[in-house]
Amino acid sequence: MTADAAGFSAQVRELLGADAVLTAAADCAPFLTDHRRLYQGAALAVALPRSVAQVSQLLALCHAQRVGVVPHGGNTGYCGGATADESGRQLVLSLQRLNRIRSLDAANYSLIAEAGCVLAQVQRAADEADRCFPLSLGSEGSCQIGGNLSTNAGGLSVLRYGMMRDLVLGLEVVLADGRVLPALSGLRKDNTGYDVRSLFLGAEGTLGVITAASLRLFPKIRARATALAAVPEVRAAVELLARLRDASSDRVSSFELIPRIGIELTTRHIAGVSDPLDRPYPWYALCELAASRAADPLDALLEEALGSALTEGVVLDAAVARSERERAALWKLRESIPEAQRLHGAGLKHDVSVPVAALAEFVTRASQWVSTNVPDGLLIAYGHAGDGNLHFNLSAAPGAQRERFLAREEPVRRAIHDLVSEFGGSFSAEHGIGRLKVGELERYTSPVELALMRAVKRAFDPHGIMNPGKVLRDQ
Ligand code: 2HG
Numbered sequence: 001m002t003a004d005a006a007g008f009s010a011q012v013r014e015l016l017g018a019d020a021v022l023t024a025a026a027d028c029a030p031f032l033t034d035h036r037r038l039y040q041g042a043a044l045a046v047a048l049p050r051s052v053a054q055v056s057q058l059l060a061l062c063h064a065q066r067v068g069v070v071p072h073g074g075n076t077g078y079c080g081g082a083t084a085d086e087s088g089r090q091l092v093l094s095l096q097r098l099n100r101i102r103s104l105d106a107a108n109y110s111l112i113a114e115a116g117c118v119l120a121q122v123q124r125a126a127d128e129a130d131r132c133f134p135l136s137l138g139s140e141g142s143c144q145i146g147g148n149l150s151t152n153a154g155g156l157s158v159l160r161y162g163m164m165r166d167l168v169l170g171l172e173v174v175l176a177d178g179r180v181l182p183a184l185s186g187l188r189k190d191n192t193g194y195d196v197r198s199l200f201l202g203a204e205g206t207l208g209v210i211t212a213a214s215l216r217l218f219p220k221i222r223a224r225a226t227a228l229a230a231v232p233e234v235r236a237a238v239e240l241l242a243r244l245r246d247a248s249s250d251r252v253s254s255f256e257l258i259p260r261i262g263i264e265l266t267t268r269h270i271a272g273v274s275d276p277l278d279r280p281y282p283w284y285a286l287c288e289l290a291a292s293r294a295a296d297p298l299d300a301l302l303e304e305a306l307g308s309a310l311t312e313g314v315v316l317d318a319a320v321a322r323s324e325r326e327r328a329a330l331w332k333l334r335e336s337i338p339e340a341q342r343l344h345g346a347g348l349k350h351d352v353s354v355p356v357a358a359l360a361e362f363v364t365r366a367s368q369w370v371s372t373n374v375p376d377g378l379l380i381a382y383g384h385a386g387d388g389n390l391h392f393n394l395s396a397a398p399g400a401q402r403e404r405f406l407a408r409e410e411p412v413r414r415a416i417h418d419l420v421s422e423f424g425g426s427f428s429a430e431h432g433i434g435r436l437k438v439g440e441l442e443r444y445t446s447p448v449e450l451a452l453m454r455a456v457k458r459a460f461d462p463h464g465i466m467n468p469g470k471v472l473r474d475q
């Protein structure tokens with residue numbers, strides 16, 4: 001650490017207390033690399049404030065000294081949004097000690113959670129009050145609410161409840177200069193000018209640090225019906241989704257597309273995963289209906305809808321979960337795909353969305369491009385088909401040379417994202433921009449929108465100290 005860096009750390013220590021500032025390399029290491037190990041950063045220190053007042057004092061100090069601040073949650077992001085750069089001149093600000101559920105108002109169907117609360121903790125608090133907080137992600141046991149808000153997280157029940165943005169009633173944010181924006185309203189209606197709060201959602205900590213949020217709750221789910229339906233093609237999956245929405249009075253809570261290779265990889269690499277059907281099919285849809293009324297006959301509705309789809313060739317076969325254990329097994333199969341892909345070896349990820357009605361044509365055209373241009377690649381396209389969001393990922397095919405395969409990253413990304421853009425889609429449906437997709441944002445966003453984003457950034461963070469280099473490049 002340089003003398004100057006040591007001086008800064010000493011000031012931070014004075015503000016927060018010695019036990020809230022990490023500087024030793026081994027202590028800082030877990031905060032300096034991202035979940036996918038794409039980036040390796042360095043930092044002046046890692047600060048672990050315990051209160052909003054401490055976050056405010058810390059930002060005022062960083063603002064005065066022009067020190068870049070990198071907010072850090074559960075570190076489960078896919079785009080390096082929480083990793084400091086390599087300069088060693090930024091401060092990592094972990095929110096993990098701000099982890100209280102401040103209040104829960106069952107009658108208002110809302111709760112206030114601090115940014116460092118783990119998502120599962122919020123789900124549990126809601127459940128204990130006979131309510132449901134519906135955001136659901138593979139990483140819910142470790143991701144934090146602040147990160148969910150800052151990346152506008154999506155996940156497995158967006159179809160029914162929306163993205164994190166849709167689940168927010170109010171926010172408390174510490175601004176770049178240390179001022180606190182107290183906007184923790186629990187109101188559902190509040191038409192009072194610009195929606196300033198919404199700018200922090202999805203901003204990935206580039207406009208301020210979210211310290212708490214007032215979140216929407218829903219009736220507790222007491223009935224569920226879940227099935228894995230085999231379908232001949234993506235078009236049939238989209239047709240099945242429409243039928244299920246119709247037949248269930250729109251009670252479809254998840255609809256996840258899984259390709260055959262997804263079943264092969266998970267059954268091969270993940271202990272306890274098995275194929276519930278007795279022969280292979282090209283595609284599958286994991287469908288779930290959910291209702292708050294325990295007596296709702298969801299199983300019957302699902303079976304009836306699957307039965308008629310089977311008769312008409314929309315569905316080829318289906319496994320309906322008969323117990324909570326069987327349901328968990330179906331979800332394990334789906335949720336293990338990213339881990340199975342990681343264990344399989346080198347991978348290229350694309351988190352794309354297109355209008356749901358265009359999914360089938362997009363998959364056909366993008367798959368054709370991959371098979372012609374990436375013969376050593378294995379396409380693993382899966383995900384939230386109900387939202388038009390696919391993880392259009394590639395892995396190295398058996399026998400492929402790893403380095404050669406990975407060297408194609410840029411042209412593959414370009415071709416897939418260009419095609420997505422042709423379909424009016426998004427190159428980042430739910431994983432955000434972070435550091436990884438800054439160039440993509442510049443390429444695919446209209447100059448007018450980019451200019452507005454830059455103006456917002458300047459207005460909120462005139463000295464560019466908030467998560468520098470994320471979302472927007474330094475100007
Ligand atoms: C999922 O839906 C996650 O499982 C991860 O968003 C996607 O690994 C991926 O590409």
Ligand code: ZN
Nearest residue numbers: 155383391430
């Ligand atoms: Zn996903």
